[in-house]
Amino acid sequence: MTSTRDQRVVVTGLGATTPVGGTVPETWDAILAGRSGARTMEFDWVAKYELPVHFAATIHTPPSEVLAKVETRRLDPSSQYALIAAREAWQDAGAPEIEPERLGTAIGSGIGGVWTLLDQWDVLREKGPRRVYPLAVPMLMPNGPSAAVSLELGARAGSHTAVSACSSGAESMGLAIEMIRSGRADVVVAGGTEAAVHPMPIAGFAAMQALSTRNDAPEKASRPYDVDRDGFVLGEGAAVVVLESEEHAKARGARIYAELASVGMSADAHHITAPEPEGSGAARAMRFAVENAGASLDDVVHINAHATSTPVGDVAEYNAIRRAFGERTDAIAVTATKSMTGHLLGAAGALEAVLTVLSLHHCVIPATINLEHQDPEIPLDVVTENRALPEGDLLALNNSFGFGGHNVALAIRTY
Secondary structure, three states: OOOOOOOOEEEEEEEEEEOOEOOHHHHHHHHHOOOOOOEEOOOHHHHHOOOOOOEEEOOOOOHHHOOOHHHHHHOOHHHHHHHHHHHHHHHHOOOOOOOHHHEEEEEEOOOOOHHHHHHHHHHHHHHOHHHOOOOHHHHHOOOHHHHHHHHHHOOOOEEEOOOOHHHHHHHHHHHHHHHHHOOOOOEEEEEEEEOOOOHHHHHHHHHOOOEOOOOOOHHHOOOOOEOOOOOEOEEOEEEEEEEEEHHHHHHOOOOOOEEEEEEEEEEOOOOOOOOOOOOHHHHHHHHHHHHHOOOOHHHEEEEEOOOOOOHHHHHHHHHHHHHHHHHHHHHOEEEOOHHHHOEOHHHHHHHHHHHHHHHHHHOEEOOOOOOOOEOOOOOOEEOOOOEEOOOOOOEEEEEEEEOOOEEEEEEEEEO
């Protein structure tokens, strides 16, 4: 297929394993029911290391219940999650018949195989180099999940991994758009994965005062836009979509959920962890996404926000939305699904893209939970009860921002 910059890219398959469900239908049902995936961690190492945070949005369905024992032995949890989500997405898309050279993968991870890396470091220190697992290096590589899915499906058009902190999953989906529009692939399996519920990342995030410490009520801890928000809830899991050129999808009679119309990206160049307070970089990403979709800012009806529930981040994102949309800001329905899933870091953008696709497909915006007293500095139209969307040609944005100043906005359109 020749390159065409205006080739439409459509979503034909969805897969996920998350803190609130082991599949996309389970996850979607839980989101519409407003169920939180945050729970007290029942791990010995919480007390052993005297961690100040005792809870996280841990995976709902253990991989051992889904994968073969050899797969859990040879793959880091981050790759396990990605493989589970990719298999679901592939089957949901109807397992399309395609030449391997026309099939690609693009799956991001913000941290990669942290469990393998640190477990094998312990083995090295305690038992010596001969006891280090021979597969340690391919298991800890951040590109391991994308490679595992590429091997699973025989995808030879390219296997890519965006590593851009909490925007990794969304950026990987942007890479997938480019793979299809450049003519390199007809189908790309894209998304994000993260398995960082581990004592070291928890200790690190807690040391920088990024995590909520609401140990007495984990399910209430993630509260974007609320005046009492005190940090994010660490989550884990994966979300994957099957993307196809419209031409390819229609030729095989595929069911199409939505169009992944475009991606907008920018960088703050402001601070390694803090967002640029006025949101200028994030606003550029949103505008770029809309412009690249061939749309107008007036067309955007919904935003699934990054909204991690940190005091600074939520305000900065509001400033970015206001900067991008001006007086139209009040007309945009905003939701923050991290209030239920927690923050899946490199998988967050991919999961929220899946939820945005489902919002448009089913014409309903899920509510933000735990919003009891909205911060007056963030006067957005936040959806606090599931809200119906009108049928028709609608455009939504999914925002993802990451440490290092990464800004990614995905534009998703009804089909």
